[in-house]
Amino acid sequence: MLTTIFQLSQKPRQTLGRPMFFSILSAATQGAGLVLIAPFLTSLFAKDISTACLWLVAMSLVFLLYAGIQYYAQHISCVGGMMLAQELFDRLSSHIVTLPLSWFSSRRMGEVCQSMTKGVLDVMAVPAHLLRPILSAFVTPAAVLAFMIFYDWRIGLTAALAAPLLWGSYRFAGALAAKAEHARTAAAESVNSRIIEFATNQTMLRAYDHNHFFSGLVTKSMHQEHAAVHHLLKYGLPGMVLFSIALQIFFGAVIGQGVYLLLGGAITMPCLLAMLVLTVRFTEPLFQAVDLGCAIRVAENSVSRMNTILEAPSLPEPRHPKPLLPSAKPELCVSNMSFAYDTRPVLHDINFTAPFGQVTAIVGPSGAGKSTLFQLLSRFRDVSAGKITLGGVDLRKLSYAEFSSAISCVFQDTYLFAGTLAENIRMGNERCTYEEMNRAISLAGIDEMLRRLPQGAETQVGEGGTALSGGERQRIAIARAIIKNAPVLLLDEVTSALDYHNQLIIQNTITELRPTRTVVIIAHQLQTIQSADQIIFLNKEGSIECMGTHSELNRDCPQYRDFWKVKGQAQDWHF
Numbered sequence: 329m330l331t332t333i334f335q336l337s338q339k340p341r342q343t344l345g346r347p348m349f350f351s352i353l354s355a356a357t358q359g360a361g362l363v364l365i366a367p368f369l370t371s372l373f374a375k376d377i378s379t380a381c382l383w384l385v386a387m388s389l390v391f392l393l394y395a396g397i398q399y400y401a402q403h404i405s406c407v408g409g410m411m412l413a414q415e416l417f418d419r420l421s422s423h424i425v426t427l428p429l430s431w432f433s434s435r436r437m438g439e440v441c442q443s444m445t446k447g448v449l450d451v452m453a454v455p456a457h458l459l460r461p462i463l464s465a466f467v468t469p470a471a472v473l474a475f476m477i478f479y480d481w482r483i484g485l486t487a488a489l490a491a492p493l494l495w496g497s498y499r500f501a502g503a504l505a506a507k508a509e510h511a512r513t514a515a516a517e518s519v520n521s522r523i524i525e526f527a528t529n530q531t532m533l534r535a536y537d538h539n540h541f542f543s544g545l546v547t548k549s550m551h552q553e554h555a556a557v558h559h560l561l562k563y564g565l566p567g568m569v570l571f572s573i574a575l576q577i578f579f580g581a582v583i584g585q586g587v588y589l590l591l592g593g594a595i596t597m598p599c600l601l602a603m604l605v606l607t608v609r610f611t612e613p614l615f616q617a618v619d620l621g622c623a624i625r626v627a628e629n630s631v632s633r634m635n636t637i638l639e640a641p642s643l644p645e646p647r648h649p650k651p652l653l654p655s656a657k658p659e660l661c662v663s664n665m666s667f668a669y670d671t672r673p674v675l676h677d678i679n680f681t682a683p684f685g686q687v688t689a690i691v692g693p694s695g696a697g698k699s700t701l702f703q704l705l706s707r708f709r710d711v712s713a714g715k716i717t718l719g720g721v722d723l724r725k726l727s728y729a730e731f732s733s734a735i736s737c738v739f740q741d742t743y744l745f746a747g748t749l750a751e752n753i754r755m756g757n758e759r760c761t762y763e764e765m766n767r768a769i770s771l772a773g774i775d776e777m778l779r780r781l782p783q784g785a786e787t788q789v790g791e792g793g794t795a796l797s798g799g800e801r802q803r804i805a806i807a808r809a810i811i812k813n814a815p816v817l818l819l820d821e822v823t824s825a826l827d828y829h830n831q832l833i834i835q836n837t838i839t840e841l842r843p844t845r846t847v848v849i850i851a852h853q854l855q856t857i858q859s860a861d862q863i864i865f866l867n868k869e870g871s872i873e874c875m876g877t878h879s880e881l882n883r884d885c886p887q888y889r890d891f892w893k894v895k896g897q898a899q900d901w902h903f
């Protein structure tokens with residue numbers, strides 16, 4: 329596991345190397361201090377008080393040195409642990425943002441949440457709290473064992489022969505619990521996923537009075553986690569018992585041989601006492617290691633889960649020394665493009681160009697693939713066949729930074745971050761001037777709304793923008809996209825949450841932005857797209873049925889005409 333953490337860390341010397349070095353030094357000094365007990369006891373029993381005093385002073389000095397090294401080791405271990413936690417968090421978050429959307433699912437939310445919170449803390453505990461006792465558990469007994477062999481080779485040899493038995497039972501105890509620990513972590517992730525769903529879908533759950541039903545599901549997954557913990561205890565306990573038995577055998581063997589040698593006159597009583605004291609000190613760190621075994625396995629599991637996330641392939645991110653986009657007025661071009669979710673084809677042989685300075689609208693019946701096309705244009709997914717180019721460059725060849733600076737998106741589900749309205753708008757361009765901000769606010773039609781709020785743009789929007797209406801959230805998102813000032817503007821259902829008055833404002837905004845942007849809109853409202861320069865009409869099969877202006881399609885494309893007729897009838901429905 330340490331090798332894996334070494335590989336995961338970008339500064340392994342600070343996070344693990346130095347803590348390890350000083351932990352080993354501290355354990356070796358502890359071992360040296362412990363072995364001095366033997367000559368001290370021997371001199372004491374021989375009534376050689378002055379030599380005993382000398383050994384006592386030597387022992388005190390070594391323990392003083394040990395205390396100093398241990399303090400320093402503890403300090404740099406904690407610092408190393410915190411650095412490691414920060415590094416892992418940064419690595420995970422910067423990798424997650426490069427993953428294709430297809431990687432995310434409800435189950436994965438639990439995995440990501442668990443890895444980025446508890447997982448990071450579990451791994452941080454390795455250098456911060458576990459490394460030193462675990463290393464002591466090996467280094468201190470090894471130092472004591474070396475001295476025992478030196479002091480009396482027969483007792484030392486017995487201890488050395490018993491060591492593999494201890495090591496074997498330690499490994500066995502670990503292996504037994506590791507599998508159960510894996511199941512427990514999976515169960516904990518499942519609980520996390522359920523809790524995230526429970527907390528984020530309160531509106532729907534209340535609307536359908538399903539809170540009781542869903543909290544039952546949460547409770548069920550919690551019971552599964554409890555069962556996994558019981559399972560872990562069941563499998564962890566026999567290993568620990570076996571290790572304790574192995575320790576008792578070891579202890580018994582050393583005592584037995586010591587007494588045998590004493591009775592035969594081969595060693596003296598002080599020598600036996602010194603050996604027994606050393607044996608006790610030999611076993612102490614081992615007991616501690618078994619206690620910490622569970623924490624080590626938890627950290628091992630967390631490391632392996634983090635690796636699974638970090639090894640998930642990112643959307644390819646090409647790097648170029650120079651920007652590739654040749655034009656500041658790029659057009660979006662979709663050529664022979666098809667897309668499938670896994671094996672399920674959704675879009676077939678799509679061909680169209682969205683020119684600069686024009687508005688291209690994408691319409692079609694539900695399930696035709698409009699949102700999928702939007703995700704492909706905004707490169708949240710990669711096409712399965714064909715290509716999408718921006719300014720003549722394949723999107724897959726553009727770096728994330730270059731692509732992102734060329735495109736701004738407004739999504740159907742607008743999310744605002746906890747903070748002020750101004751902060752949320754400024755996310756589009758943190759360096760925007762006061763004038764740019766005001767222009768975006770006015771273009772998005774939120775100036776009147778801001779005037780009504782007592783704190784204006786400094787009003788807190790709440791997490792997710794809960795303090796605002798759907799339409800207000802959408803207009804803030806539009807202001808955020810305008811302020812970014814990217815040459816391509818992608819809008820998904822922007823007017824869906826707006827009343828007629830605000831729809832008109834947004835349409836005027838689009839008209840005003842049109843000369844300086846390539847605008848692509850996914851629209852469900854007839855009035856939104858009537859003035860579009862080009863309409864792409866997708867059919868139920870996910871192919872382009874026809875394209876042209878509204879009047880051209882109305883004249884030449886019966887499916888388009890029928891589509892709006894049915895939609896118009898639906899809009900005219902009233903109770």
Ligand SMILES: Nc1ncnc2c1ncn2[C@@H]1O[C@H](COP(=O)(O)OP(=O)(O)OP(=O)(O)O)[C@@H](O)[C@H]1O
Nearest residue numbers: 430669672674692693694695696697698699700701
């Ligand atoms: N993540 C996904 N995995 C698998 N299939 C999906 C996924 N998302 C959408 N689909 C399927 O792809 C097809 C197109 O969906 P899409 O959401 O793009 O249609 P749409 O035209 O935007 O529909 P609507 O107007 O109802 O929002 C649908 O049949 C849908 O079931």
